[in-house]
Amino acid sequence: MPQLDTSTWTITIMSMILTLFILFQLKLSKFMYPTNPTKKLTKPHKLESPWEMKWTKTYLPHSLPLQ
Secondary structure, eight states: OOOOOOTTHHHHHHHHHHHHHHHHHHHHHTOOOOOOOOOOOOOOOOOOOTTSSSOOOOOOGGGSOOO
8 A cells, every 4th residue: 555645745735825825915905994984073963843942841640739
């Protein structure tokens, strides 16, 4: 039974690692990183509702006067 020749394993593994490193670097170089966020000046949003300008009071049933 012939013995397995392992003399080329070193160069094969080294070239595979180098190839993977190059491919990974190329992949990262094409990645678009987001730019730094900037502050956006916005006006505060005010909700318009019919009861906004009125003064209202809610009475609890226990606080009503006895009749």
